[in-house]
Amino acid sequence: xxxxxxxxxxxxxxxxxxxxxxxxxxxxxxxxxxxxxxxxxxxxxxxxxxxxxxxxxxxxxxxxxxxxxxxxxxxxxxxxxxxxxxxxxxxxxxxxxxxxxxxxxxxxxxxxxxxxxxxxxxxxxxxxxxxxxxxxxxxxxxxxxxxxxxxxxxxxxxxxxxxxxxxxxxxxxxxxxxxxxxxxxxxxxxxxxxxxxxxxxxxxxxxxxxxxxxxxxxxxxxxxxxxxxxxxxxxxxxxxxxxxxxxxx
Ligand code: MN
Numbered sequence: 001x002x003x004x005x006x007x008x009x010x011x012x013x014x015x016x017x018x019x020x021x022x023x024x025x026x027x028x029x030x031x032x033x034x035x036x037x038x039x040x041x042x043x044x045x046x047x048x049x050x051x052x053x054x055x056x057x058x059x060x061x062x063x064x065x066x067x068x069x070x071x072x073x074x075x076x077x078x079x080x081x082x083x084x085x086x087x088x089x090x091x092x093x094x095x096x097x098x099x100x101x102x103x104x105x106x107x108x109x110x111x112x113x114x115x116x117x118x119x120x121x122x123x124x125x126x127x128x129x130x131x132x133x134x135x136x137x138x139x140x141x142x143x144x145x146x147x148x149x150x151x152x153x154x155x156x157x158x159x160x161x162x163x164x165x166x167x168x169x170x171x172x173x174x175x176x177x178x179x180x181x182x183x184x185x186x187x188x189x190x191x192x193x194x195x196x197x198x199x200x201x202x203x204x205x206x207x208x209x210x211x212x213x214x215x216x217x218x219x220x221x222x223x224x225x226x227x228x229x230x231x232x233x234x235x236x237x238x239x240x241x242x243x244x245x246x247x248x249x
Pocket of ligand 1: 075214
């Protein structure tokens with residue numbers, strides 16, 4: 001992408017939110033392999049087929065001092081669990097949806113029965129986003145060679161990439177997310193409102209999601225209060241670069 005186009009894309013992402021840009025894209029069939037995710041991330045209770053909270057994979061205090069233990073505990077055990085509970089409630093009202101993967105329910109969301117479509121979008125999105133977010137974080141890793149190469153193929157420098165990410169993430173109006181995705185061989189930074197994400201209604205053209213940051217106030221308010229920018233700039237300390245490098249393979 002040329003520099004001008006990139007700027008326009010970023011501007012459009014900031015103004016409209018990524019969700020608005022994907023309207024009209026319709027999906028036929030899911031190709032899970034393209035999404036870099038697996039059923040292990042979205043476990044199902046074998047007894048009742050309901051979605052369950054996936055393991056966090058580390059202690060609540062593992063990301064201290066950048067993300068505090070209390071925020072992690074509430075975010076994981078209360079917020080994430082609530083999205084899963086409400087997603088299960090929605091699916092129980094439309095038995096035809098039972099057994100479909102979470103990626104399928106999101107990438108083909110607009111084709112779901114209207115009675116549960118927005119509940120699945122919001123709570124299924126919340127489940128997908130948080131499951132992805134936990135895996136995106138770890139202390140003590142550094143940017144891998146493949147990701148750095150991808151950054152330099154799409155941005156002027158690593159510093160420019162980081163500055164764009166911080167600006168867009170900090171600038172999300174209200175609650176939402178900022179993401180780094182790979183699409184058509186280029187890295188892009190996009191934002192989404194609420195619990196939308198880059199795979200929503202993307203069908204089989206879903207981009208590969210590499211990194212996401214939750215900028216809802218519940219993700220940072222206990223530690224950073226109203227200073228979202230401080231939270232976003234400190235996020236680099238907890239990015240799991242090893243995970244991103246693995247997703248690029
Ligand atoms: Mn959250």
